Amino acid sequence: FTSTRDPTSPNTCPSMSVATKLSRHLLVSRCSSYSSSRLMSNTTTYNCTALNVTKAAPYVFNVELNRPNKMNAINKAMWEEVGDVFNKLDRDQECRVVILSAAGKMFSSGIDLSDLSQLASIVYSEDDIARKSMIMYQNIRHLQDLFTTIEKCKKPVIGCVHSACVGAGVDLITTTDIRMCTMDAWFCVKEVDMGLAADVGTLQRLPKVIGSQSLVSDLCLTARRMESQEAERCGLVSSVFQTKEEMMSAAVDMATMIAAKSPVAVQGTKLNLVYSREHSVEEGLDEVAKWNMTMLQSEDLMKSAMAAMDKSNTEPPEFAEF
Amino acid sequence: FTSTRDPTSPNTCPSMSVATKLSRHLLVSRCSSYSSSRLMSNTTTYNCTALNVTKAAPYVFNVELNRPNKMNAINKAMWEEVGDVFNKLDRDQECRVVILSAAGKMFSSGIDLSDLSQLASIVYSEDDIARKSMIMYQNIRHLQDLFTTIEKCKKPVIGCVHSACVGAGVDLITTTDIRMCTMDAWFCVKEVDMGLAADVGTLQRLPKVIGSQSLVSDLCLTARRMESQEAERCGLVSSVFQTKEEMMSAAVDMATMIAAKSPVAVQGTKLNLVYSREHSVEEGLDEVAKWNMTMLQSEDLMKSAMAAMDKSNTEPPEFAEF
Amino acid sequence: FTSTRDPTSPNTCPSMSVATKLSRHLLVSRCSSYSSSRLMSNTTTYNCTALNVTKAAPYVFNVELNRPNKMNAINKAMWEEVGDVFNKLDRDQECRVVILSAAGKMFSSGIDLSDLSQLASIVYSEDDIARKSMIMYQNIRHLQDLFTTIEKCKKPVIGCVHSACVGAGVDLITTTDIRMCTMDAWFCVKEVDMGLAADVGTLQRLPKVIGSQSLVSDLCLTARRMESQEAERCGLVSSVFQTKEEMMSAAVDMATMIAAKSPVAVQGTKLNLVYSREHSVEEGLDEVAKWNMTMLQSEDLMKSAMAAMDKSNTEPPEFAEF
């Protein structure tokens, strides 16, 4: 899939002066860090096999877990693609909101067990425990980092769960910003039944995602199923839908609504919410003041304010890419 | 409005010896920091225009947003008065509990848009970005500090919301200790529609106030309305009332009940709850131990314990000012 | 009560070589820290009077508050026994899960008031405030530490509340991992009525246990009763039962289910949940990676994975003691 930018979009800036183009050209040619940290090209290619990346609406991307015949078990390839795709989406200016969902009968059955059994080969491939533990450590950290790209992606991510969401599937959705699910969805922190403490995010993020620590411990220690209604009641998801179609339609609507807002405002909101989760109120206040001392000078503020005050106009303002 | 202390109150201490009075006089006359950090006089004056400060019950103050014709839009004057009034209430010994509510048809429509449009003049008044950003930073920090006076006020603050509570109104109520609302109340984190990340408290405090991070992101990224029932379910408010009258009556009852308790206990509870929010359990335990190594020696403990044990007496004990 | 290990248990390791026994013997005889930090003997003695310690199921212990004639008021003896018993349970390899409940008509009426009134003697026993405050500080820290042994116990603790749970009773149950209660249960953070800020855990742990900070402030500042249904709604407990019998039966079932899982997985889960509560996500991820770089090499992982894959076998795997 390739996101091609519509040249007729009102955001393009045909009057951009030759001088500006030139300096931009200089910038790009000089500055490999720049080009590696922000994609200027209008076409970003998402070549995936375990994931399926499509454009669901203008500025809205849909990332689907795409191993339906394997119950969307998360294997090595899918894990690497999650890291790669969300890294690209973070920098793709065509993207302002992401929907994360799954193809097939369920969201995900969790880690691919063949991966788990291959752990044994690591254990036996080295004789010395220091060496094998170091390999293990680096593997775990690497898998963690791949999922964390979702949290670090500046664009909001809406998680959409249907049917089973098990083990690493739960680790995965706790990295999203907003979660919704279908009536038939259920969640299971399975790891303790596999003989391990969950180590790619659930134990860290779930207690900050849902309000009741008693329930978190219950779920993580018993590995029991939690049905959609309990998931809504405890705040793991913020809405439940009858069917997958209704859920996806609501997700696209929400994503479209967010995508129509100033990307400076939206991304600033996500970044500051993630920052606040782990800092004191005082530190969070100073952080947002440092952010806004610049961002309040953006043209987006004026565009938004004028749109809000001009009640006769129902069209949302157009914002430049960010 | 002026809070005048009733001289017949049993808390006054007519037998205070001449020596004590003298040393107190010396203290006050010498110690400007003292008098600036604690008001000894019985009459504190609250001259406000954007707020209305009244005494709702003994030891209970009511602070009302008071620009009903402007939908209680929070302008510069109201902002400054919030800082000034809660600074004074923190030190006014006549005050033990505060109720924060609003006059007129709604709680607040948020920041006064004329203030927002004036931001433009800052942006254009300086040529250099370093200079204009620094002005912006100092302005944001100043507005943040004014709202934070509510959190720093040692007296518990009960927030009472009716009808609309929008934008800066939400920033405002997240600083209160206990929140209640009417059936017709609704809340809206409006800032993202104004083209900015909320920067006077909502992004920092809301995730620590309500349990579901999915819902917090939903509210802050979509700027959608949340009705009173959802607000109660998610824990933003702890009770909902049919009418504003019922709510205010319940608030006064709750405030009166709290005001009848030992101020040493009540203020220690608030201070330690705020401290605990941002520290580990171990640090919080040490903090409260340092606090109570002194406070458990207060006469309030004995008075309270005796009252609790003496079942025949239904009168609450009288506590000295604190 | 004495926990005697069944010699026919399949976990015993009759083939343990003489060499291993010898080195283990050397280890134990040499290493007093070892024996003090982990109990090798098969019989740990729990001699209590204020508590009652029994074995509810294989690997499941039940600790009961046992002053039914005193409304399970928590006196000095009970406090010390809590510290002593949970220290031992932490190291007793016969124990994998603990149920904390109470004998008699209610869970607990809170601190024994005779203890509170004795505080006066400390206040008057020293003339200098520095000295008496230091005594007070050390007493509070000591009582805090005794309750914290429950949180530090690596084995999950399930709190079971029936009828009244007041004051120090609330401090006590906030240290457990999972809480359940009966329909007739009610909770009351009583301390503010005693003239003090709660100082043995409630103000620190309750805001991290339940999702609504407005409700936490309400409970702690008003000292009002919260009934079982509100407790469930706000997440303080994760389930409510009609009778104490049903609750205890469900608790034993849950404990038995957890006890059948790998203790490496279960204890790793508890330890990492407690760690995550007070650290950033990034720090928590690194912590669990350091833990699992070793623990994933345990035989428990293979045993669990094989059991999970072998659908024909309904028996849970047997895990060695940990």
Place this chain on the structure above:
Amino acid sequence: FTSTRDPTSPNTCPSMSVATKLSRHLLVSRCSSYSSSRLMSNTTTYNCTALNVTKAAPYVFNVELNRPNKMNAINKAMWEEVGDVFNKLDRDQECRVVILSAAGKMFSSGIDLSDLSQLASIVYSEDDIARKSMIMYQNIRHLQDLFTTIEKCKKPVIGCVHSACVGAGVDLITTTDIRMCTMDAWFCVKEVDMGLAADVGTLQRLPKVIGSQSLVSDLCLTARRMESQEAERCGLVSSVFQTKEEMMSAAVDMATMIAAKSPVAVQGTKLNLVYSREHSVEEGLDEVAKWNMTMLQSEDLMKSAMAAMDKSNTEPPEFAEF
């Protein structure tokens, strides 16, 4: 003393358009927070009695402790003036660097003992320990805050010590950025001899100012004298001079050199050094990146870079006020 800005200074901007002036006027008249957080007027008045504030060179202010007949003992008035003066200097655009020194025979003999003995009146003015401790707490915090204004002042402060620097004098100089002293200078953390743990900054800042924790403990626990050479060796001061004249001359030279640099660069450096002292390297790196994402766009960068590259020009560039 009044700092009057020279209208012939090349920094003034006579071509400032009428429009700019107008919008600035609007800004000032509207925005009381602005005017309170940044002084626009060209004349700031420093009316002091315990301090003496003079202009030592363009953009360089000298704040002198000025109770020479009282050995510059720090009394209530001096304390309040320190807070007031450094608050003003922080905002006075005429000021870019501050020198803190003392008039008369020594730097300071420490807290005025008459203040200390007045503490007794507080102790005896209240009967209840909770109340008197709260007064004490607020007094200490207030005095701490007054000294902390020096650290919060964005302009670098050079501390110049001659002869005795005792007790609160040491608390005072640890808040400065760079310290120098005369050969005859000596330092003494006197508080332990007064029967108290130092509580206005030495115990907090000294360990972060000098490299040897053994020496810090030695000085604070023994209250012994440290002569100038040991002070230089351990890093408390960074240079020692034969006479006070030489020291003051060197201080003015250093201050003048710093004052000639871009104030955006200088203040950014101070702010980030203070931030780094108390944060991890990673947090400090992110902080300075947030700061510089804006500040690198300042005209000061280009002015400085051009001046650095133009070797023929020996004049420093002129920077606008900040």
Place this chain on the structure above:
Amino acid sequence: FTSTRDPTSPNTCPSMSVATKLSRHLLVSRCSSYSSSRLMSNTTTYNCTALNVTKAAPYVFNVELNRPNKMNAINKAMWEEVGDVFNKLDRDQECRVVILSAAGKMFSSGIDLSDLSQLASIVYSEDDIARKSMIMYQNIRHLQDLFTTIEKCKKPVIGCVHSACVGAGVDLITTTDIRMCTMDAWFCVKEVDMGLAADVGTLQRLPKVIGSQSLVSDLCLTARRMESQEAERCGLVSSVFQTKEEMMSAAVDMATMIAAKSPVAVQGTKLNLVYSREHSVEEGLDEVAKWNMTMLQSEDLMKSAMAAMDKSNTEPPEFAEF
């Protein structure tokens, strides 16, 4: 050795009323936490074999490493005794300052190698890596905790090193407050040569004890010797003496000087210095204010202040035990 309190000491309080004695008696008999956290009896017994505990001067104790024939190698017994002795000294009111030195030809050759080789038996005594790692973890934490008792002891500890101070000997002395050594002393962070990262304190405390991180890395990575003069230059020790006799004499003098000061002031100073090491300046300031809001009301302050003002009196004031 037994510390017997001199009944003629002016600190005893013969006029202590019968009522006070009675309430103290009640207190002691009731309050086991109290008696376990503070030793009321006048005679504390220090039965040691690997250490030698003597009284060097009034209120000054000397703890000597006492395995001179084994080069004071630190074996299990010595480790346990360090924990036990400093726990007791913390509570022994006869003790106000501690000197830590060593008998025989050197300070310490480090961990007893026979202990190290016994580690092998742990490694081989369990088959499963999870189980053996957990044993190892608990052992390391236990040894760490034993050394940390020195840091937690409220009484200042002066470390006196002569000749070799190697490996665990360095871990040991970094826990002391003030360090001194003889000319012939040398230090060696030996662990890296034993194939391990030092794990009982050096890697944690040394970087906070000496100023140059380059030197810390050099010492820890190369395991090279550092002679006394470099130790003084870098701040590891604060003074160097020709002979052990001179050092011990100076240590006793310093200890005696500190012991003559108010124990409220001295212990408050140590506690706040340790706290400040690991907290921000702002947190440290609030901590000391909470401490002093009580401690400034102590009689010690008045005694000290009067003694300081009464120049005719050369006798230090007598302070009550603390």
Place this chain on the structure above:
Amino acid sequence: FTSTRDPTSPNTCPSMSVATKLSRHLLVSRCSSYSSSRLMSNTTTYNCTALNVTKAAPYVFNVELNRPNKMNAINKAMWEEVGDVFNKLDRDQECRVVILSAAGKMFSSGIDLSDLSQLASIVYSEDDIARKSMIMYQNIRHLQDLFTTIEKCKKPVIGCVHSACVGAGVDLITTTDIRMCTMDAWFCVKEVDMGLAADVGTLQRLPKVIGSQSLVSDLCLTARRMESQEAERCGLVSSVFQTKEEMMSAAVDMATMIAAKSPVAVQGTKLNLVYSREHSVEEGLDEVAKWNMTMLQSEDLMKSAMAAMDKSNTEPPEFAEF
């Protein structure tokens, strides 16, 4: 340059069973994260132009700044290569210690000024300040991350400075573990003269590297030269040599000595020193205990201990790669 592993090295393990080889093969082919996080191949290629990477001794690599004709000015290419090379060295098992030095007449003149002037093109390439600030932020973070790879490299890095070390050169060397320099070396924190606060590491790391905060402020605010002797005295470097040859020879000797030690011990030491710099002692102790619960079971410990006890053997033990 290509590091080729000597097949006759005693560390190779010819008896590695076929089964082990097979499972290792499976592991490598399966596990892209593994191969990306640890280089199994014996030949790592370091293709650099701005740097020069050579092997200075067995297991010792020398990374040279290699733009001698440009005064080793740090341009974009050099910056990227630093990140790339140290990432590879971190995983190259042929490398155990790194020496960082410079070719030509000086260490480095700092950032390449042509890079700095190109910043202007970024400033003018975007119209909206939010967009240009975001580009700036990402650029700074990227440059910071490239230098931080040195700190994250598990192998110790020895910095060797001769002649000028200016601006970004100082940022660079503060990331190394041990620093040494020649007599003619000098250091200059130049950024403030360029109109900016240093933003790639100096303001964050220098205060944690040298002991005197007064000196750090002096250097960063005045941009003055610091000569080699002052650098040694303040702890920035730990030794000074007459000539570059002597320095390089000493560096290779030190590196060789470190490289001969257990890599488990050496890397564990570096990792824990870096961790300790930013955590409390208690957190650091727990971290090293978690590390060593595994690492003490390594064969390296036994090899080292036996070598240390066998005085007849002067050969260092051979350690497997890590």
